[in-house]
Amino acid sequence: MLKMLKKKRGVVAPDIDTESLRVEVASQWKLTWWKFRKHKLAMVSAVIVIILYIIVIFCEFVAPRSGFTNNSKYSLVPPQAIHLLNNGRIGLYVFGYTYTRDPVSLQRIWVLDKETIVPVGFFVKGEPYKLWGFIPGNIHLVGARNLEDPFFLFGGDRIGRDIFSRVIFSARVSLTVGLIGIALSFLLGILVGGISGLIGGTLDNIIQRIIEILISIPTLPFWLALAAMVPIDWSPLQTYFMISMILTLLSWMWLARVVRSKFLSMRNEDFVLAAQLDGCNNMRLITHHMLPSFMSYIIASVTLSIPGMIIGETALSFLGLGLRPPIISWGVMLQDCQKIASIANYPWMLAPAGAVFITVLAMNFLGDGLRDAADPYQS
Amino acid sequence: MRKYLLRRFLTMVLTVFIISLITFIIIQLPPGDYVTNIINRMLSQGATSPSPEDVALLRKIYGLNDPMFVQYIKWIEKIIFEGKFGYSFTYQKDAIEIIVARLPASFVLSLSSFMFVWIISLPIGIYSAVKKYSVGDYFVNFVGFVGLAIPSFLLALVCLYVAYKYFGVAAIGLFSKEFQNAPWSAARVLDLIKHMWIPMIIVGIGGTAGLIRTLRANLLDELNKPYVDTARAKGLPEARLLWKYPVRHALNPFISTLGWMLPSLISGEVIVAIVLNLPTSGPILYNALASQDMYVAAGFLLMLSTLTVVGTFISDILLALLDPRIRFQ
Numbered sequence: 084m085l086k087m088l089k090k091k092r093g094v095v096a097p098d099i100d101t102e103s104l105r106v107e108v109a110s111q112w113k114l115t116w117w118k119f120r121k122h123k124l125a126m127v128s129a130v131i132v133i134i135l136y137i138i139v140i141f142c143e144f145v146a147p148r149s150g151f152t153n154n155s156k157y158s159l160v161p162p163q164a165i166h167l168l169n170n171g172r173i174g175l176y177v178f179g180y181t182y183t184r185d186p187v188s189l190q191r192i193w194v195l196d197k198e199t200i201v202p203v204g205f206f207v208k209g210e211p212y213k214l215w216g217f218i219p220g221n222i223h224l225v226g227a228r229n230l231e232d233p234f235f236l237f238g239g240d241r242i243g244r245d246i247f248s249r250v251i252f253s254a255r256v257s258l259t260v261g262l263i264g265i266a267l268s269f270l271l272g273i274l275v276g277g278i279s280g281l282i283g284g285t286l287d288n289i290i291q292r293i294i295e296i297l298i299s300i301p302t303l304p305f306w307l308a309l310a311a312m313v314p315i316d317w318s319p320l321q322t323y324f325m326i327s328m329i330l331t332l333l334s335w336m337w338l339a340r341v342v343r344s345k346f347l348s349m350r351n352e353d354f355v356l357a358a359q360l361d362g363c364n365n366m367r368l369i370t371h372h373m374l375p376s377f378m379s380y381i382i383a384s385v386t387l388s389i390p391g392m393i394i395g396e397t398a399l400s401f402l403g404l405g406l407r408p409p410i411i412s413w414g415v416m417l418q419d420c421q422k423i424a425s426i427a428n429y430p431w432m433l434a435p436a437g438a439v440f441i442t443v444l445a446m447n448f449l450g451d452g453l454r455d456a457a458d459p460y461q462s
Numbered sequence: 463m464r465k466y467l468l469r470r471f472l473t474m475v476l477t478v479f480i481i482s483l484i485t486f487i488i489i490q491l492p493p494g495d496y497v498t499n500i501i502n503r504m505l506s507q508g509a510t511s512p513s514p515e516d517v518a519l520l521r522k523i524y525g526l527n528d529p530m531f532v533q534y535i536k537w538i539e540k541i542i543f544e545g546k547f548g549y550s551f552t553y554q555k556d557a558i559e560i561i562v563a564r565l566p567a568s569f570v571l572s573l574s575s576f577m578f579v580w581i582i583s584l585p586i587g588i589y590s591a592v593k594k595y596s597v598g599d600y601f602v603n604f605v606g607f608v609g610l611a612i613p614s615f616l617l618a619l620v621c622l623y624v625a626y627k628y629f630g631v632a633a634i635g636l637f638s639k640e641f642q643n644a645p646w647s648a649a650r651v652l653d654l655i656k657h658m659w660i661p662m663i664i665v666g667i668g669g670t671a672g673l674i675r676t677l678r679a680n681l682l683d684e685l686n687k688p689y690v691d692t693a694r695a696k697g698l699p700e701a702r703l704l705w706k707y708p709v710r711h712a713l714n715p716f717i718s719t720l721g722w723m724l725p726s727l728i729s730g731e732v733i734v735a736i737v738l739n740l741p742t743s744g745p746i747l748y749n750a751l752a753s754q755d756m757y758v759a760a761g762f763l764l765m766l767s768t769l770t771v772v773g774t775f776i777s778d779i780l781l782a783l784l785d786p787r788i789r790f791q
Contacts, residue, residue: 296477301770303729304747304763305484311751311759312491394613398733401615402748420619421737427626436616444611 115379118456125452128445135442139255143212146248147226147234151409152210154233154243160193162238162246162431165203175203180233201232238431240419246431249411250438256412258442260323261392264330265385271331272338273381277369279339280346287343294336302333306395310404319410326405330395334388341384345377379457387450390443397439413439466782474775481767486534488763489756497521499754503551541764548757552750557761560746565765567654568742572724572731572769574658575666579723582670587677588709594682602674609671614730618664618737625660637741661740665730669723677712684708717781724773728766 109117119125138145163177179199182191209223209230227234237246279290309329313322349355358372399405400414401421408415413435420426420433497520505511512520521527528536540546547557590599612620637653684690685708693703735744743762750758 292473292476295473296480299477299725299771299774300481300484300767301725301728301732303732304766305488307732307748307751308485308488308759308763311754312488390611398613398615402733402736404751417616417619423622423626426619426623430623430627433619433623436619439613439616440611443613444607447607447610 111376111379115456119452122452122455124448125455128448128452131441131445132449135254135258135445138251139258141214142252142255143214144220144222145224146245146251147209147223147236148245148248149210149212149252152244152248154239157233157235157239157243158191158241159429160233160235160239160243161195161429163195163201163233163235165236175205176200177203177227177234177236201234202228203234204228237434238429240432246416246434249416250413250435253411253413253416253435254438254442256323256406256410257393257396257414257439260327260330260396260406260412261389263324263327264334264392265389267328267331268335268338268388269381269385271335272342273374275335276339276342277346280343281350281365281369283347283350290339291343294339297333297336300333302395303398305333306330306399307402307404310399315407319407322406323410326396326399327392329399330392334391334395337388338381338384341380345380346373349373349376379453383450383453383457386446386453390446390450393439393443393446397435463782467779470775470778470782474771477771478768481771482538482764483534485760485763485767486537489760490530497526499551499756547761547764550750550755550758552753552755552758557758560758561743561761561765564741564743564746565762565769567740568728568731568735568744568766569769570654571658571661571665571735571740571742572727575662575669575727575731576723578662578666579669579673579727582666583673583677586670587674588681588704590674591678591681591685591712592704606671606674609667612668614664614668615733615737617667618661618734621660621664622738661734661738664738665727665734668730669727673723680712680714681708684711714781714785717777717784724777725770728770732766 143149157180160180166176166178168174177200178195178197179201180193181196181199182193184190185192203225205225206222207226207228208221209226211219211221213219235245235247237250240246240249275290275294279287306329309332310326313325313329317325354376355368355372358368363372396405396412397414397417400407400412401417403418406412406415416435417433420436425432497517500520501512501517526533537548540548545558547561549555550557550560553560586602590602593599637650637657687708690703690708693707694700698706731742732744732747734740735742736748739745743766747759747762747766749755750762
C-alpha cells in the first residue's frame with residue numbers, strides 16, 4: 084500500500100520523502116503511538132507500570148515467602164543487601180544475622196554477620212503455594228537456596244515476616260483497588276458526562292451544578308467518614324469492594340467533566356452530522372463514532388486518576404479506617420509506622436511508602452505522556 | 463456583576479445545604495442511634511439495663527420516632543438558630559465548644575499553606591516557562607513530579623523520621639510546651655508562626671507542584687502570541703514585558719485554582735494533622751469517627767466543608783473582579 088502510494092505520488096512529486104507519507108496514511112492510534120514513543124520518561128514509566136502489574140498477577144511466584152509466614156526468631160531484622168562475588172567466584176549471596184542484647188532493655192540488636200553466608204538463587208525451590216488459589220507450585224523467582232536460611236531483602240517486621248514479600252502481596256490489593264474504583268468512575272463518568280453533553284439543556288445544567296457541588300467538597304474528611312461506617316464484621320472481600328466504592332463516590336466527577344466537554348465540542352463536528360444524516364441511532368453514534376475519536380483522552384485522564392485512588396486507599400488503610408488485616412495493602416503495612424519510635428529504630432518499615440512513591444510517580448509520568456500523545460495532530 | 467454574584471451566592475447556599483444533607487445521612491449510617499448509644503455508655507459504666515418503657519421514653523424525648531426529614535430539620539435548626547451541634551459523649555459538652563477550640567488552627571494552617579503554595583509557585587512557574595528546557599526547568603519539573611507523587615501523609619511520616627533521627631525532636635507540633643494549653647495571646651500566636659512552617663510546607667508541597675505546572679503551561683501558550691512579539695519589537699525591556707502582559711494573562715487560571723485547590727488543601731491538612739497529631743480538627747474528627755461520637759464528627763464535616771465552599775465562593779468573586787469575561791457571561 085505504502086509502496087503503491089509512493090509510486091503513484093512519485094510521478095507528480097518525485098522528491099516526496101517516505102516519512103511524511105507514512106504520517107499521512109497512518110491511523111490515529113498509530114500517530115498516538117509514535118508521539119507517545121518520543122516521550123522517554125513516559126516510555127520508561129510504561130515499562131515500570133507493566134512490570135508492576137505482571138508482579139501483581141504472579142505475586143506468589145515473585146515473592147520469596149507467603150507474606151504471612153512468620154519466623155519470630157527473626158523479629159525486626161534489618162534489610163540484607165545482595166552481593167555478587169563470593170571469594171572471587173560469582174555467586175549470589177546475602178549475609179546472615181547475629182545479635183547482641185541491649186544491656187538495658189534486653190532487646191535484641193540485630194547486625195549482619197559477615198561470617199555466615201546465605202546462598203541466594205533465582206528460580207529456587209521454596210515454600211509451596213497455589214498460584215491464583217488453584218495452581219500449585221513451589222518455585223520462587225528469588226530466594227535463599229536453603230529454605231531455613233533467613234532471607235529478608237527489605238528487613239523483617241515485628242513478628243518476623245518478610246517485608247519484601249509483604250510489599251509484593253500488598254501490591255495485588257493496592258494496585259487493584261484503584262483499578263476497580265477507576266472502572267466504576269469510568270462507567271459513571273461516561274454515562275453522566277455523555278448524557279449531559281449529548282442532551283444538553285436543562286438536564287445538562289442540573290447535572291453540571293450537582294458536579295460542581297460534589298467537587299467543592301473536601302474529599303478526605305468524607306472518605307474518612309464513609310470508611311468509618313463500614314461495619315467491622317464485614318468479610319475482607321466486602322470491605323475491599325466497599326473501599327473502592329467509597330473511593331469512586333467522590334472522584335467520578337472529574338471524568339464526567341472531561342467526557343461532557345468532549346461530547347459538547349464534538350456534537351457540531353461534520354462527521355457526527357454525517358453519521359446522523361446516514362441514519363445512525365444515538366447509541367451507535369456514541370459507540371462507533373464519538374467514543375473512538377476521544378478514547379485516547381479518556382485513557383489519559385483515567386491513567387492520571389489512578390494514583391489518586393492508590394493514595395486514597397493507602398491513606399484510609401494507614402489510618403485504620405480502610406482495609407484491615409488479614410488483607411494486606413501498602414496502607415495496612417504502613418499502620419506499623421504510626422509510632423515515631425518504630426520509624427526511628429526500624430526505618431525499613433517504611434518500605435511500602437517507597438512502593439507507593441514509585442507507583443504513583445510512574446503512573447503520573449505515564450498519564451502525562453498519554454495526555455500529550457492523545458492529540459497527535461498538535462505539534 | 464450583581465447577577466453573577468447572586469447566582470454564585472445561591473449556588474453556595476445550595477451546596478452547603480446538600481453537604482449538610484450528606485453529612486446527616488452519613489451520621490445516620492452506623493447501626494444503632496443516639497439512644498442505643500446512651501444505653502451502651504450507661505451499661506459500660508455499670509448501670510442496669512433500662513426497661514423497654516424507659517427506652518421508649520428516651521426515644522420520644524430525643525425525637526427518634528420522627529421521620530428522617532423532621533430529625534434533619536431539628537438538627538439543622540439547632541445549628542443555625544442556637545449554634546448547638548449536639549451533645550458529645552466523649553467530651554461531655556456540646557460539640558460546638560470542641561469545634562471552636564480546634565477549627566481556627568485548621569483554618570490558619572490551610573490558609574498559610576495556600577499562601578505558601580502561591581508564593582512559591584508564581585516565581586518558579588514563570589522561571590520554568592521563560593527558561594523552557596533549561597537545566598533549571600528540568601529540575602523544577604522533576605521536583606514537581608516527585609512532589610506530586612509523595613502523598614502528604616507519607617511526607618509527614620518521613621519528616622517525623624528526619625526530625626527524630628537528625629534533630630532529636632520527637633514531635634512536630636504547632637506550639638512549644640509552655641504554650642500548649644495556654645490561652646490565646648500575642649506570644650502564643652508568635653509561637654504558632656514559629657512552629658507552623660513545617661506542617662505548612664508538608665500540606666502545601668503537592669499543590670505547589672500542580673500549580674507550577676499549570677502556570678508554566680499557561681505562560682508557554684501566552685509567550686507565543688503575537689502581542690508579545692509586538693511589545694518586544696517596540697523595545698520593551700524583557701522583564702517589564704513579561705510582567706505587564708503574558709504573566710497577567712496566565713494568572714487568570716491561576717486564581718481560579720484557588721477554588722479547586724482548597725478542598726485538597728483541607729483534605730491534606732486533615733490527614734497531616736492526624737499523622738503529626740497537631741491540635742487542629744484532623745485528629746478530633748478522626749477520633750470522633752473511630753468512637754462514633756457522631757455529633758462531633760458531623761459538626762467537623764459540616765464546618766470543614768462550609769469553610770471550603772466559602773473559600774471557593776471568595777475565589778470566584780476575585781476571579782470575576784479580575785476578569786470581565788466571567789462577570790458578563
